[in-house]
Structures are given as structure tokens and as C-alpha cells.
Amino acid sequence: MEPLAHLDSPFFDAAHREIAARARAWAPEHLAEAVRCEDREAVDARCRNLVQGLGSAGFLRYCIRAEDGGALPDFDVRSLALLRETLAWHDPLADFSFAMQGLGSAPISLAGSPPLKSRYLPGVAAGTSIAAFALSEPQAGSDVAAMECFARPSGADYVLDGCKTWISNGGIADFYCVFARTAAAQSRADGSTLAQGISAFVVDADTPGLRIEARIDSMSPHPLATLRFSSCRIAAEQRLGPEGEGFKLALRTLDIFRTSVAAAALGFARRALDEALRHARTRHMFGHALADFQLTQGALAEMATDLQAATLLTYHAAWRRDEGHNVTLEAAMAKMTATESAQRVIDRALQMFGGRGVERGHIIERLYRDVRVLRIYEGATEVQKLIIARALLKSQEKAPDA
Ligand SMILES: Cc1cc2nc3c(=O)[nH]c(=O)nc-3n(C[C@H](O)[C@H](O)[C@H](O)COP(=O)(O)OP(=O)(O)OC[C@H]3O[C@@H](n4cnc5c(N)ncnc54)[C@H](O)[C@@H]3O)c2cc1C
Incomplete structure (x- = not known):
């Protein structure tokens, strides 16, 4: 790979140049043999390997804040961007695996309780646990507020019902950060839905009532799935941040x-x-x-x-x-x-x-x-x-x- 031409710009400091250099040295050795995987099993296996490799190399620590075992005190978007640019140059699945560990765990970093952070984030950083971010639904993609997935309080738990689709890492993730309604949707006068009454939860992949309804094959193969929640009971402690603050x-x-x-x-x-x-x-x-x-x-x-x-x-x-x-x-x-x-x-x-x-x-x-x-x-x-x-x-x- 040619040197990143822009690295000498004033946007970067020495630490950025160092992480970019490390990624550029690591990638050819670990991604050079990257074969183009087209079939689902090969893609799943490769993504699992990539997450482990990125974790062992220390790159996934940039997806987590230092207080939770990450590399830097706060999310550093320049480091994330430099890593993604470098990985994408070499191997789109490596970029995908890196990005999803960050996207799929950031709701926990940003709003999780201390026990949730210590339970989930070390595995994300080490590459031993795979994360996913479950926001979209068949009728709620661009119009996220139209989501229908509902989490109903039940004693000390919530009971989750509904569907999420186009969920990256769906099928191989160990946990999903799921966004669901905890209050009925309210409409504006123009018929659009207000983005209120939505909460976020972290749901383990093996929770009873959560199943992979369908795997989705796309033109650029990576793990992608539709999830179905049917009377899926999750403890209230799995909620991320206050009720209604999910959006x-x-x-x-x-x-x-x-x-x-x-x-x-x-x-x-x-x-x-x-x-x-x-x-x-x-x-x-x-x-x-x-x-x-x-x-x-x-x-x-x-x-x-x-x-x-x-x-x-x-x-x-x-x-x-x-x-x-x-x-x-x-x-x-x-x-x-x-x-x-x-x-x-x-x-x-x-x-x-x-x-x-x-x-x-x-x-x-x-x-x-x-x-x-x-x-x-x-x-x-x-x-x-x-x-x-x-x-x-x-x-x-x-x-x-x-
Ligand atoms: C490969 C892949 C991976 C994904 N991974 C995830 C994931 O990990 N987690 C997750 O939650 N979601 C994921 N998604 C879902 C993704 O976020 C949605 O596909 C996206 O938000 C668009 O929603 P939609 O597909 O329902 O399209 P729609 O909302 O139906 O929009 C269709 C098109 O309409 C146009 N459009 C939208 N709004 C307007 C407007 N106001 N005016 C004019 N035109 C407009 C745009 O061109 C848009 O592409 C993924 C999707 C794909 C394809």
C-alpha cells in the first residue's frame, strides 16, 4: 500500500501516525492471503478469524474507551478512520469486522451500566466476542422512528417482540444492541412518527425467544440476517441508559x-x-x-x-x-x-x-x-x-x- 498521502496534514498528531504505521505494517502480512469468500460458511469463518486477529493485534482496543480497557480515553474518530481506511484498502471484510465491533458495542460504552461494560467490552476488545447493532426493521430503515419492535415491562424483566433486519454480524454475533419501543408510537400531524419512547438493550445471542429468522445474502458478502424476537425475556439490567433515551x-x-x-x-x-x-x-x-x-x-x-x-x-x-x-x-x-x-x-x-x-x-x-x-x-x-x-x-x- 502506498503511504497515506494525507498523514502529514495538521489533522493528525504523532499517535495517529503511529497507529496508521502499525496498521500498514500488519495488514499486508495478515490480509495478503485474503481470499475472496463468496459462500456463507467461508464468510462467517473468515469474519470470526478476522475479529480474533484484529483483537490480538490490539486494533479493537480503539473501539473501546480506556476506562473499559480500550486504547484511548475517549473514542478517537481519527484513529478509527485511519484504521478503517487502511483495512478497507486491503480487505473489505477486515474493515467490516473492525467497524462492527465498534458500532455493535458503542451503545454499551456510551450508556451501559458498569456491570454491563465489564461483562461485554473486554471480549469486544480482545476479539473473543462478536458485537452487532440492531436498529433497522423491514418497515423502519431510513425512518427509524417507525420501528415496531416492542419491549414490554414484565416484573423485573422486559419481554421483547418483533423483528430486526439487515443486521450485520447477524448469525455470528454473541450479542446484539437492540433498539425497541417501550412506549407506543406517537404521530405528528403530518403522519410521521416521533422518535420518542425508544429504548436500547443488550441481548445475548442465545437468549430464549431470539432466533435468526433468515440469513441474507448480499452482493458484497458478509454476515447479515433478520432477527425474530418472540416473547424474548430480558432482565431490566440489560437496558442501556434510561428508558425512552434509545433514539x-x-x-x-x-x-x-x-x-x-x-x-x-x-x-x-x-x-x-x-x-x-x-x-x-x-x-x-x-x-x-x-x-x-x-x-x-x-x-x-x-x-x-x-x-x-x-x-x-x-x-x-x-x-x-x-x-x-x-x-x-x-x-x-x-x-x-x-x-x-x-x-x-x-x-x-x-x-x-x-x-x-x-x-x-x-x-x-x-x-x-x-x-x-x-x-x-x-x-x-x-x-x-x-x-x-x-x-x-x-x-x-x-x-x-x-
Ligand atoms: C449490507 C447492509 C448492512 C446493514 N447493516 C445494518 C446493521 O448492522 N444494523 C442495522 O440496524 N441496520 C443495518 N442495515 C440497514 C440500513 O441501515 C438500511 O438499509 C438503511 O437505513 C436504509 O433503510 P431501508 O433499506 O429500509 O431503505 P428505505 O428507508 O426504504 O429507503 C430506500 C431509499 O429511499 C431513499 N430515501 C430515504 N429517505 C428519503 C427521503 N427523505 N427523501 C428521498 N429519498 C429518500 C434513499 O435512496 C434510500 O436508499 C444494513 C443495510 C445493508 C444493506
Whole structure:
């Protein structure tokens, strides 16, 4: 892998350069033999191995705060982003496994009681326990507040009923951070649902009443499933934070990890650009190298500039979050720009590879499939646009009249 070109920017300090260097040294040795797994059993096994490997190498400690056995006092979005960018460059499943340990355990880090933290987080950091984040439902994806999964109080317990779908790590996770209604949904006058009355719980995978209803196969294979809760009894101590505060907890979690999705997109796009550059210099046609043609040079220039713009937005958002600012706006801009431009960069790379680029298993064909989902999960591009526009309009409301 080429050195991360932006590492000398003022967004980073020596500790960031060190963690990036460690990841860059580790990845070729541990991920070089990464075979493209397409069948479910192989993907599951590889993800389990990757979680163990990332844990043994100490990288998963960046998903946990120091007070719970993690590497740093607080979540450091720049470290998460650098790790995701590097892992994504080498192996999308490695990036996936790393990201899900963070996303799937952050609700516990942010709102879990001390006993819950000490029960779940050490295993996440060590790579001996696999985490998952269960928010989406068949009728509640972008419109999260429309969720119907219900947790009804029953003595000292809650009884959970409902369905969660598109849950990453579904089927291999040891526990799920599950969001469910603890109060009936209330509608606004326009028919949309208020995001109140939602609570979060940590549910062990082997809890009676929780089952994997279906495994889902996707164009970029990774463990994905629909979960069914049927009279699933969970102790009240498994609740994460106060009752009714679950929606805010989901947003706090996504505020940390949304920028890291942008970083994964950078890793995919940077890999595609590196491959395209190499190919353009070595592929000959009409008596020249592909790189000699100005059309190719123009495409390469646009790819590199797209990538650089996305990089600056991503690490600016990460830096601002680490400086303690609210980054709802910046994270949305970074996620939208990096994922959309990565798709363009990879598509142009594929075009340069011609027929080779669509051969099943070719690195560019793989990237073409891997990058697609990033524009949908953790808020589709359209949702990011709404977040950005709302933030702009709100800031104008507050500003004194010109
Ligand atoms: C591979 C994969 C992994 C996932 N992992 C997880 C996970 O681990 N945990 C979890 O909880 N969820 C997960 N999800 C679910 C993901 O978060 C949802 O798919 C996403 O939020 C979109 O919801 P939806 O699929 O229901 O699409 P819908 O909500 O039906 O939206 C469909 C499309 O409508 C458009 N749209 C949305 N809102 C608007 C709007 N206001 N105006 C105009 N257009 C709009 C967008 O283009 C969007 O893609 C995963 C999904 C995938 C595909």
C-alpha cells in the first residue's frame, strides 16, 4: 500500500501516525492471503478469524474507551478512520469486522451500566466476542422512528417482540444492541412518527425467544440476517441508559461511526486509484501505454481530486469530533461525499480495466460491489442531504437578520 498521502496534514498528531504505521505494517502480512469468500460458511469463518486477529493485534482496543480497557480515553474518530481506511484498502471484510465491533458495542460504552461494560467490552476488545447493532426493521430503515419492535415491562424483566433486519454480524454475533419501543408510537400531524419512547438493550445471542429468522445474502458478502424476537425475556439490567433515551443513543453512536464509513470509502477508492495507475502505465494499445492518452490522464486527475476532496472532508469531520465539537453536519457531508465519490472513482477504474474489470474475483470488480452499500447504510445519501439542509436552515434561523 502506498503511504497515506494525507498523514502529514495538521489533522493528525504523532499517535495517529503511529497507529496508521502499525496498521500498514500488519495488514499486508495478515490480509495478503485474503481470499475472496463468496459462500456463507467461508464468510462467517473468515469474519470470526478476522475479529480474533484484529483483537490480538490490539486494533479493537480503539473501539473501546480506556476506562473499559480500550486504547484511548475517549473514542478517537481519527484513529478509527485511519484504521478503517487502511483495512478497507486491503480487505473489505477486515474493515467490516473492525467497524462492527465498534458500532455493535458503542451503545454499551456510551450508556451501559458498569456491570454491563465489564461483562461485554473486554471480549469486544480482545476479539473473543462478536458485537452487532440492531436498529433497522423491514418497515423502519431510513425512518427509524417507525420501528415496531416492542419491549414490554414484565416484573423485573422486559419481554421483547418483533423483528430486526439487515443486521450485520447477524448469525455470528454473541450479542446484539437492540433498539425497541417501550412506549407506543406517537404521530405528528403530518403522519410521521416521533422518535420518542425508544429504548436500547443488550441481548445475548442465545437468549430464549431470539432466533435468526433468515440469513441474507448480499452482493458484497458478509454476515447479515433478520432477527425474530418472540416473547424474548430480558432482565431490566440489560437496558442501556434510561428508558425512552434509545433514539438519542442510536444517534450518538452513529455520530461517531458515520465519519468512519467515509474513511472506509476512502480506502476502497484509494485502492482503485492505485490499481488504475498501475494498469494505465502497463497496458499498451495503439502503440502507447494507456496512461499516455490525455483522456486517461484527465480521468486519473479527476479521480485523484475527488479522492483528495473526500479525504479532507472526512478527516476534518473526524478532527472536529475529536476536538469536542458537534459534527452532525460535517459527518453527513463527509459520508455523502466520500461514498458517492468512491463509487465514481471505482467505476472509472473499472472502465480503464476494460473486460478484466468485470471478471468475477478481479480486485476492481470486487471493489465495485463492496463500495455500493456504503451509500445506503448508516443513513442513505438522501438522508445525509436532509441532515445537511436541516442544519443549514437551523443555523440561519438562529442568525440575526442581515
Ligand atoms: C449490507 C447492509 C448492512 C446493514 N447493516 C445494518 C446493521 O448492522 N444494523 C442495522 O440496524 N441496520 C443495518 N442495515 C440497514 C440500513 O441501515 C438500511 O438499509 C438503511 O437505513 C436504509 O433503510 P431501508 O433499506 O429500509 O431503505 P428505505 O428507508 O426504504 O429507503 C430506500 C431509499 O429511499 C431513499 N430515501 C430515504 N429517505 C428519503 C427521503 N427523505 N427523501 C428521498 N429519498 C429518500 C434513499 O435512496 C434510500 O436508499 C444494513 C443495510 C445493508 C444493506
